Amino acid sequence: MMERSRRSFLKTLGISTLGIGALSSVDLLAKVGLGEPGYTTDPKTLTGKRWAIVVEVSKLDEETTQKAIAACNLAHNVPEYADPEEEIKWIWTDKYEHAFPGQEYDYIAEEIEEKPFLLLCNHCSNPPCVRVCPTKATWQRGDGIVMMDQHRCIGCRYCMAGCPFGARSFNWKDPKTTYWKEQEPPNPRYPVRSKGVVEKCNLCAERLAVGQIPACVEAVQDTKAILFGDLENPESEVREILQSHFAIRRKAELGTSPNVYYIV
Amino acid sequence: MYNKGKIITGLVIFVVLFASPFLYGLVKSGPPPEPELTPKAKEAKQCVEAKEFMVESHMQMLNDWRDQAIREGNRVYAARDGREYTVSLQNTCMDCHSNKSKFCDQCHNYAGVSPYCWECHIEPKEN
Numbered sequence: 001m002m003e004r005s006r007r008s009f010l011k012t013l014g015i016s017t018l019g020i021g022a023l024s025s026v027d028l029l030a031k032v033g034l035g036e037p038g039y040t041t042d043p044k045t046l047t048g049k050r051w052a053i054v055v056e057v058s059k060l061d062e063e064t065t066q067k068a069i070a071a072c073n074l075a076h077n078v079p080e081y082a083d084p085e086e087e088i089k090w091i092w093t094d095k096y097e098h099a100f101p102g103q104e105y106d107y108i109a110e111e112i113e114e115k116p117f118l119l120l121c122n123h124c125s126n127p128p129c130v131r132v133c134p135t136k137a138t139w140q141r142g143d144g145i146v147m148m149d150q151h152r153c154i155g156c157r158y159c160m161a162g163c164p165f166g167a168r169s170f171n172w173k174d175p176k177t178t179y180w181k182e183q184e185p186p187n188p189r190y191p192v193r194s195k196g197v198v199e200k201c202n203l204c205a206e207r208l209a210v211g212q213i214p215a216c217v218e219a220v221q222d223t224k225a226i227l228f229g230d231l232e233n234p235e236s237e238v239r240e241i242l243q244s245h246f247a248i249r250r251k252a253e254l255g256t257s258p259n260v261y262y263i264v
Numbered sequence: 265m266y267n268k269g270k271i272i273t274g275l276v277i278f279v280v281l282f283a284s285p286f287l288y289g290l291v292k293s294g295p296p297p298e299p300e301l302t303p304k305a306k307e308a309k310q311c312v313e314a315k316e317f318m319v320e321s322h323m324q325m326l327n328d329w330r331d332q333a334i335r336e337g338n339r340v341y342a343a344r345d346g347r348e349y350t351v352s353l354q355n356t357c358m359d360c361h362s363n364k365s366k367f368c369d370q371c372h373n374y375a376g377v378s379p380y381c382w383e384c385h386i387e388p389k390e391n
Contacts, residue, residue: 037313039338039351077386141337149334150384176383185386189355194383209339 044211048230050125050144051203052259053217054238054247055118059225065093065118068226071219074186075204079179088169090201091120091216099250112264118226120216121146121167121201122250122258129159129168138198143230144259145203155196164254168200231259296374300366308360312343323379326353354385362388 060068072091073080081087093116097104100117127146130138137152138159160168173179174195185192190206193199204214212218217228229236238261247261265271305311311318313325332338333351341349350356361367364387372379 037344038342039332039336040340040342041338042340045337139335147334151330151334174383188386188388191354191384191386194380205337209337 042210046208046211046213048143049232050230050259051123052144052229052231052238052261053120053123053203053214054227054229054241054261054263056225056227056241056263057112057115057117058263059223060118060220062116064220064223064225065116067219068118068216069093071215072201075190075207075215076202077175077180077185077187077190077192079175079192081179086172088171088175088199089167090169090199091118093117094119100248101251102253103248117262118216119165119167119250120260121203122165122256122260123201123203125257125259126255128162128164128256132158132162134158141205143208145205146200147202147205148198148200150191150193150197150199153197155198157198159198164251164256165258168198170198171195293374297370299368299371300363302360302363302367304362305360305367311360312341312349312356314344326357326381329353353381358385358388363390364388365390 069091072078076090078088078090096108096112096115096117099119123144123146125144127138127140130140130146133139134156135152135154137150137154138146138148141147155170157170160170171193172195175192176194180192204212207214213221213228217226220226227237227241229238231238231242233239241263242261245263247263249258249261252258318325329341329351330353332341339351341351343349358364364382
């Protein structure tokens with residue numbers, strides 16, 4: 001066989017490599033030309049880096065509070081079971097001493113002591129529920145929302161044990177064949193849940209995706225009692241109000257870094 | 265060959281017995297049902313993708329839709345022909361295919377599959 005010079009060998013090698021590279025890009029181009037399907041977001045989508053809720057407690061009377069809760073239950077087809085053992089909570093109320101244990105004291109203003117505090121998932125920056133979920137059915141989105149994928153939930157309830165705020169509820173019964181049998185789910189555009197999955201507030205991810213603010217915030221918008229915004233955006237309403245007011249968070253000492261603030 | 269008759273008869277009986285559940289199934293189930301289109305679906309002429317693709321891969325596509333919408337937050341689907349759709353079984357698919365029993369259930373029952381979509385998703389009211 002003819003002796004090949006190193007030079008010609010390298011040349012052949014180089015050209016072959018180029019050729020192979022070009023072939024794969026032709027393949028790629030062909031795919032693009034065929035129009036591969038793609039997924040995008042609605043341009044109206046509200047985007048943020050760290051969504052937060054600020055509740056101005058003084059502006060929330062009983063009626064406004066109930067209005068916010070009703071709006072959420074309606075938007076997400078949340079069943080209102082009478083039995084507290086079966087209750088499903090996305091947004092609910094509790095007394096100060098239960099919401100802020102350790103921060104209660106004797107002779108606290110009666111108004112605060114008796115007031116029903118509006119509670120919801122804190123969408124913690126360091127969410128323990130996400131850490132303990134064995135199937136990644138719950139996870140934290142880039143915008144801070146602690147999201148739930150009911151398709152993947154196996155109902156182990158580790159997240160419920162992990163959450164120090166009681167923000168998660170378990171479906172002991174099938175809502176569709178029990179609760180929603182007697183009445184229609186109020187929102188035909190949103191699913192219900194099945195037996196054996198955990199559910200909680202999703203900060204209205206489905207509404208943010210079409211440019212709407214969360215249902216509870218919208219329901220009491222005229223009172224400005226609940227504010228929603230991006231904490232990473234210095235111009236946002238929530239940042240402004242936190243600049244000018246002192247706020248507390250639920251069980252902040254646990255280090256979950258809750259993103260729901262209360263101005264008391 | 266010894267006992268030729270017995271062996272062959274035995275074999276024939278075995279084959280018939282073995283195949284009987286399959287044959288019974290074939291006879292009993294009859295031809296596969298055709299999914300029925302609503303007037304709205306007929307008018308649209310085309311689904312999100314071509315009919316053949318939908319018949320073959322709707323289950324895969326619904327899984328992709330689920331993951332994209334919930335996990336990635338991508339709720340707009342740009343089809344191969346460039347048209348855009350909201351990624352939603354309950355609001356997009358069932359808007360046209362509002363006849364779940366004739367469009368979904370017939371075939372699923374025939375094929376013996378029971379997808380769990382409707383444990384949570386709300387199907388449109390059928391008259």
